[in-house]
Amino acid sequence: MLILVANPLTLVGVVLVATVVLAALLADLIAPFPDHRGAVVDFVNFNKPPSVAYIMGTDVVGRDLFSRILYAYRISLLMAVVVLAIAVPIGVALGLVAGYLGGRWEYGLMRLTDIFLAIPPLVLALSILGVMKPTLLNGMIAVTAMWWPWYTRLVYNITRGEKAEGYVLAAEVTGASRFHIMFREILPNCIPALVTKMTLDAGFVILIASSLSFLGLGVQAPTPDLGSMVAEGARYLPDQWWLSVFPGLAILVAVFGFNLVGDGMRDILGGDR
Amino acid sequence: MILQMRDLGKTFETGQLRVTALSGVTLDVAAGECLAVVGESGSGKSTLGNLILGLFAPTTGHIVFDGSPLLATRSLEQRRAIQLVQQNPASALNPRRSVQASVRLPLDVHAIGRASERAAMVRALLADVGLDPALAARAPAALSGGQRQRVAIARALACNPRLIVLDEPTSALDVLVQAQVLRLLDDLRRTRGLTYVFITHDLALVRAVAARVAVFHKGRLVEEGTTDAIFTDPRDTYTRGLIAAVPVITEEEKEMRDRLARGAA
Amino acid sequence: MTPLLDIRDLRLSFRLWSGTVEVLHGISLSIARGERVALVGESGSGKSVTARIILGLIQAMRGARVSGQVLLDGQDLGLLSPRARHGLRGTAMTMIFQDPTSSLNPVLPILHQFREVLARKEPGISVAAAHDRAAAALQEVAIADADRVLGSYPFQLSGGMNQRVMIAMALANRPKLLVADEPGTALDVTVQAQTLDLMRGLVADHGTAVLFISHNLGVVREFADRTFVIYRGRIVEQGPTAAVFADPRHPYTRALMSAQPRLTAVGLPDIPERDPAFGDPMEVHP
Numbered sequence: 001m002l003i004l005v006a007n008p009l010t011l012v013g014v015v016l017v018a019t020v021v022l023a024a025l026l027a028d029l030i031a032p033f034p035d036h037r038g039a040v041v042d043f044v045n046f047n048k049p050p051s052v053a054y055i056m057g058t059d060v061v062g063r064d065l066f067s068r069i070l071y072a073y074r075i076s077l078l079m080a081v082v083v084l085a086i087a088v089p090i091g092v093a094l095g096l097v098a099g100y101l102g103g104r105w106e107y108g109l110m111r112l113t114d115i116f117l118a119i120p121p122l123v124l125a126l127s128i129l130g131v132m133k134p135t136l137l138n139g140m141i142a143v144t145a146m147w148w149p150w151y152t153r154l155v156y157n158i159t160r161g162e163k164a165e166g167y168v169l170a171a172e173v174t175g176a177s178r179f180h181i182m183f184r185e186i187l188p189n190c191i192p193a194l195v196t197k198m199t200l201d202a203g204f205v206i207l208i209a210s211s212l213s214f215l216g217l218g219v220q221a222p223t224p225d226l227g228s229m230v231a232e233g234a235r236y237l238p239d240q241w242w243l244s245v246f247p248g249l250a251i252l253v254a255v256f257g258f259n260l261v262g263d264g265m266r267d268i269l270g271g272d273r
Numbered sequence: 274m275i276l277q278m279r280d281l282g283k284t285f286e287t288g289q290l291r292v293t294a295l296s297g298v299t300l301d302v303a304a305g306e307c308l309a310v311v312g313e314s315g316s317g318k319s320t321l322g323n324l325i326l327g328l329f330a331p332t333t334g335h336i337v338f339d340g341s342p343l344l345a346t347r348s349l350e351q352r353r354a355i356q357l358v359q360q361n362p363a364s365a366l367n368p369r370r371s372v373q374a375s376v377r378l379p380l381d382v383h384a385i386g387r388a389s390e391r392a393a394m395v396r397a398l399l400a401d402v403g404l405d406p407a408l409a410a411r412a413p414a415a416l417s418g419g420q421r422q423r424v425a426i427a428r429a430l431a432c433n434p435r436l437i438v439l440d441e442p443t444s445a446l447d448v449l450v451q452a453q454v455l456r457l458l459d460d461l462r463r464t465r466g467l468t469y470v471f472i473t474h475d476l477a478l479v480r481a482v483a484a485r486v487a488v489f490h491k492g493r494l495v496e497e498g499t500t501d502a503i504f505t506d507p508r509d510t511y512t513r514g515l516i517a518a519v520p521v522i523t524e525e526e527k528e529m530r531d532r533l534a535r536g537a538a
Numbered sequence: 539m540t541p542l543l544d545i546r547d548l549r550l551s552f553r554l555w556s557g558t559v560e561v562l563h564g565i566s567l568s569i570a571r572g573e574r575v576a577l578v579g580e581s582g583s584g585k586s587v588t589a590r591i592i593l594g595l596i597q598a599m600r601g602a603r604v605s606g607q608v609l610l611d612g613q614d615l616g617l618l619s620p621r622a623r624h625g626l627r628g629t630a631m632t633m634i635f636q637d638p639t640s641s642l643n644p645v646l647p648i649l650h651q652f653r654e655v656l657a658r659k660e661p662g663i664s665v666a667a668a669h670d671r672a673a674a675a676l677q678e679v680a681i682a683d684a685d686r687v688l689g690s691y692p693f694q695l696s697g698g699m700n701q702r703v704m705i706a707m708a709l710a711n712r713p714k715l716l717v718a719d720e721p722g723t724a725l726d727v728t729v730q731a732q733t734l735d736l737m738r739g740l741v742a743d744h745g746t747a748v749l750f751i752s753h754n755l756g757v758v759r760e761f762a763d764r765t766f767v768i769y770r771g772r773i774v775e776q777g778p779t780a781a782v783f784a785d786p787r788h789p790y791t792r793a794l795m796s797a798q799p800r801l802t803a804v805g806l807p808d809i810p811e812r813d814p815a816f817g818d819p820m821e822v823h824p
Contacts, residue, residue: 165364166359166361166363166364166365166366167364167365167366167367167368167375169328169357169359169365170357170359170365170366170375170425170428171378172328173326173327173328173352173355173356173357174352174356174378174379174382174383174428174432175349175352175353175379175382175383176378176382177382180382185367185370188367188369188370189367189368189369191369
């Protein structure tokens with residue numbers, strides 16, 4: 001706790017992230033118009049600017065923007081959790097194997113990683129989505145496919161360093177299996193760097209996912225999604241500014257919050273090697 | 274003889290570079306003795322240790338351990354019989370695992386005792402090396418250098434080895450701590466019938482702990498014999514030079530050193 | 539005669555989140571002009587921080603509380619402005635460290651680094667003049683092919699060579715005081731012996747005073763005129779080196795000497811790592 005006090009920016013980040021998470025979890029309770037997350041139309045109140053009744057205004061079919069943003073946060077966080085939950089184990093495992101076993105494993109895996117890293121992330125995701133139907137699930141697959149190589153490279157570098165340490169030698173001399181050395185000895189030493197990176201990545205996954213749905217390749221209507229909302233509202237700028245600005249700010253809050261917490265993690269855990 | 278090395282040599286090749294770290298080493302180690310392997314950097318003493326530990330295969334020659342050939346790929350039993358204590362206690366223990374986990378590893382690998390008994394075995398080992406068994410739950414960062422080295426020794430003893438390679442085990446320790454750790458090592462050797470290959474650059478240490486000495490220079494074994502013999506009448510010029518360079522603190526040592534140095538080229 | 543370096547009742551503590559840690563409990567030490575003084579202790583004794591306080595390197599650290607006086611040539615260093623204090627570093631007092639290769643900048647050739655050092659005293663010195671001065675300095679440390687060395691990077695030279703380069707750089711501006719923090723510890727015995735011989739000769743020639751920090755009693759005995767033994771932030775014994783070694787009085791000094799393995803004896807005595815007697819008052823040899 002004292003560490004957070006000493007690091008005010010981290011505290012700000014924690015507050016922002018907590019806000020986002022709570023907003024998503026408690027959307028049903030907080031949202032003034034919970035049913036507006038679905039296919040509801042209210043042509044009496046469409047395109048209304050922010051007011052007391054509609055805090056962030058309404059969209060083109062009359063739905064409350066604030067309520068929709070709260071539900072959209074669910075999608076964003078779900079994306080972050082699922083993508084990381086799949087990409088990180090794959091990336092870490094490949095990095096450990098490439099770093100510790102060396103030889104052909106290293107060569108093969110790292111060249112594969114290099115190929116994936118050489119393709120601009122968005123382009124890769126777009127090409128994957130180009131051959132699949134644009135849905136939330138496929139969006140997750142696309143983003144996961146471009147995310148694992150970063151973890152492979154991170155863990156590969158740490159593993160190469162740890163390989164030279166005395167405790168690895170001691171385990172080898174004792175006759176421990178290679179699996180044990182990789183996953184029970186070296187992996188724990190990767191944790192600080194991994195936690196830092198995952199925290200930072202949560203924000204970036206949200207950003208990338210929003211970019212994809214901005215291009216129309218994520219969730220489809222009527223499911224609320226921050227990127228789609230920004231895209232829809234873009235046509236109405238600058239008159240109906242709230243349609244794009246509030247979802248945009250919502251993305252900003254989430255990404256910024258995770259970034260600050262991630263930086264704080266780096267300071268606390270020293271995970272940056 | 275528990276360990277026999279015949280014409281042992283090792284050359285490393287990385288791309289264009291060929292480095293001959295060791296050549297033509299023929300050396301025996303008797304069971305239960307402490308053989309000191311002395312040399313400066315580049316002498317090949319660490320390479321010798323690594324060959325005994327099986328980290329890589331020799332380029333020439335062979336090793337026989339307890340009557341059987343000792344290769345780089347070796348049986349689990351052979352791995353159990355030869356253990357290591359390293360120079361740097363900070364690096365020798367996994368910073369992210371408790372003392373308990375580190376000392377327990379050999380027990381788990383070689384399935385010694387029943388799994389439920391191993392925690393108690395670890396505590397007993399810690400007591401054997403003069404540590405409070407309660408330290409088992411701590412992380413290495415909470416221990417001093419001397420304590421960490423004792424943990425490393427406990428770990429080396431865990432699977433009842435026959436031979437321990439000690440690679441400069443006390444160079445990173447303070448003088449008072451070093452003295453205690455050396456006494457501990459000597460005690461353990463006697464009570465458990467262990468054999469030590471004690472690698473060091475410190476000749477004064479050699480006199481204090483080893484019965485026999487092998488002096489290495491630039492990858493070759495230049496002199497070998499009992500400690501007393503080497504220090505009374507060193508034959509090789511390099512050995513004399515090595516003795517002459519040792520910083521000493523008593524007049525007695527100074528006289529001895531000067532006497533021996535006068536014989537050096 | 540005023541001593542060149544006079545440390546009076548130096549105390550150091552660090553304020554941390556968890557509390558205050560006291561490191562030095564009143565160190566007093568003096569070095570005369572041209573004298574070689576050793577500060578001997580184990581790790582955690584406070585010997586290295588003492589050296590760094592003299593050069594003013596600790597005072598800048600967060601949470602460091604330093605009290606007491608450090609006088610160089612009669613001048614209280616604590617009263618100087620940071621700028622003035624900085625001016626003394628590299629000119630009037632210099633320092634060399636334990637690992638020569640890592641103490642030198644790995645991305646600059648030796649000549650470049652030499653020039654930086656020389657420029658402390660002669661700002662704007664030309665490359666050619668620096669080259670000549672550096673070559674002369676390298677000759678003093680028995681480096682024959684100065685041109686090759688000056689054009690090299692530290693990783694291209696051996697440890698012993700780098701150590702001699704560091705000594706040459708440290709003495710290039712003819713400082714009054716050289717602080718040597720465990721020099722030669724990272725080197726082989728034979729190389730260390732040569733390097734220390736060299737250093738001894740050089741400082742005698744230039745009349746430089748040396749504060750020699752070490753944990754190695756043998757090296758101290760051969761190098762220093764006077765010895766101060768430090769234990770947990772206190773000086774426990776001091777005096778002319780010959781006297782301290784011939785007749786160690788303080789229990790800690792005696793423990794250190796007995797625990798040291800000898801070329802002449804087999805076996806090691808049973809000496810405890812800690813002993814209440816180590817807290818006994820200081821012994822002074824006249």
